[in-house]
Amino acid sequence: MASVRIREAKEGDCGDMLRLIRELAEFENLSDQVKISEEALRADGFGENPFYHCLVAEILPASGELLGPCVVGYGIYYFIYSTWKGRTIYLEDIYVMPEYRGQGIGSKIIKKVAEVALDKGCSQFRLAVLDWNQRAMDLYKALGACDLTEAEGWHFFRFEGEAMRKLAGK
Amino acid sequence: MHRNPSPTSQAAATPPSRPLPPPRSPRLFRIQACRPFKGSCCRLRGCETLVLDSADPDGFRADPRGQGGRLWRYAEADSALRADGFGENPFYHCLVAEILPASGELLGPCVVGYGIYYFIYSTWKGRTIYLEDIYVMPEYRGQGIGSKIIKKVAEVALDKGCSQFRLAVLDWNQRAMDLYKALGACDLTEAEGWHFFRFEGEAMRKLAGK
Numbered sequence A: 001m002a003s004v005r006i007r008e009a010k011e012g013d014c015g016d017m018l019r020l021i022r023e024l025a026e027f028e029n030l031s032d033q034v035k036i037s038e039e040a041l042r043a044d045g046f047g048e049n050p051f052y053h054c055l056v057a058e059i060l061p062a063s064g065e066l067l068g069p070c071v072v073g074y075g076i077y078y079f080i081y082s083t084w085k086g087r088t089i090y091l092e093d094i095y096v097m098p099e100y101r102g103q104g105i106g107s108k109i110i111k112k113v114a115e116v117a118l119d120k121g122c123s124q125f126r127l128a129v130l131d132w133n134q135r136a137m138d139l140y141k142a143l144g145a146c147d148l149t150e151a152e153g154w155h156f157f158r159f160e161g162e163a164m165r166k167l168a169g170k
Numbered sequence B: 001m002h003r004n005p006s007p008t009s010q011a012a013a014t015p016p017s018r019p020l021p022p023p024r025s026p027r028l029f030r031i032q033a034c035r036p037f038k039g040s041c042c043r044l045r046g047c048e049t050l051v052l053d054s055a056d057p058d059g060f061r062a063d064p065r066g067q068g069g070r071l072w073r074y075a076e077a078d079s080a081l082r083a084d085g086f087g088e089n090p091f092y093h094c095l096v097a098e099i100l101p102a103s104g105e106l107l108g109p110c111v112v113g114y115g116i117y118y119f120i121y122s123t124w125k126g127r128t129i130y131l132e133d134i135y136v137m138p139e140y141r142g143q144g145i146g147s148k149i150i151k152k153v154a155e156v157a158l159d160k161g162c163s164q165f166r167l168a169v170l171d172w173n174q175r176a177m178d179l180y181k182a183l184g185a186c187d188l189t190e191a192e193g194w195h196f197f198r199f200e201g202e203a204m205r206k207l208a209g210k
Helices: A011-027 A038-046 A105-119 A134-142 A148-152 A161-167 B042-055 B074-086 B145-159 B174-182 B188-192 B201-207
Strands: A003-008 A053-060 A070-082 A086-096 A124-130 A154-160 B028-033 B093-100 B110-122 B126-136 B164-170 B194-200
Touching (some): A003 A105, A011 A038, A011 A053, A011 A070, A038 B126, A053 A105, A070 A105, A070 A124, A070 B126, A086 A105, A086 B110, A105 A124, A105 A134, A105 B201, A124 A134, A124 B201, A134 B194, A148 A154, A154 A161, A154 B174, A154 B188, A154 B194, A161 B145, A161 B164, B028 B145, B093 B145, B110 B164, B164 B174, B188 B194, B194 B201
Parallel strands (some): A086 A124, B126 B164
Antiparallel strands (some): A003 A053, A053 A070, A070 A086, A124 B194, B028 B093, B093 B110, B110 B126
């Protein structure tokens, strides 16, 4: 029977990562916002000072099967800073292909991120989720997370494009 | 995250040792990178005081090491902010807004606002800046200092190859929300339904199996 392992992504995984990033954007009905390339993922994640870290979930073949391991999910995180609580991890993306859900792979990725966070001296980890994604919200709450938008009223804002250039006077 | 405490929550943390110039007289101010000076590190110390002031009426902060809920005191905040922001691989960058003395005045520049940001990553758009904190002392608001800090962050973002910058704000903080919208930001929680979640403390240790 096939088993799952969660491991650190390597540069060679960038093709699979981009495939899954696009699937996640599609799932969130926001695929027109994906502008990133495989080259950028490679340069930004595997250079001297990476901007992000990635975990991949691989299905390992059962003995006797000819196919190699296959990447079916991922989590992308990076280190941030809370002026209230110090070092923190932010889980930017977490995604498992639909046909592999319900097997605890998402939970395994989250647990691995929590482990990394504590090993690196982080006292919390944050993430964001769309309000219609009830299954994800239920999972995070079941694992012990707090919805700060609901509990404290936090709203996410973003500057980009023309607005940002105008602000910067460029 | 932007914080704008109610008028009653002014800090009891250790204040800077020199009195600030009166807020209503016209003053020059500047926004620049926060760096520790030799010795007393007055510019960083000013920033740290504001970080404490902005969070809690008693001037304390939650202990970043999560040790029994004990709150940060000024000295602990000082050493953590210093180590985390000014080592070889800083976790954050800080801009301070300083009121500059008028000619003839004996007082030096004084820190009256700050912005703390760091670099993050959007898997859709690449490098991004996140503005974690922006704060201006109440008596110095309404002079465009907050806007100047935001514009400086946008400038840094573009110089560093970032295509966007993000921040968070509390839903009752109408003044801040109006400012960000006036400057061109989009409220993604309203527009797209994003919610902020957090794991910490016991829940996090349990998840990690520790």
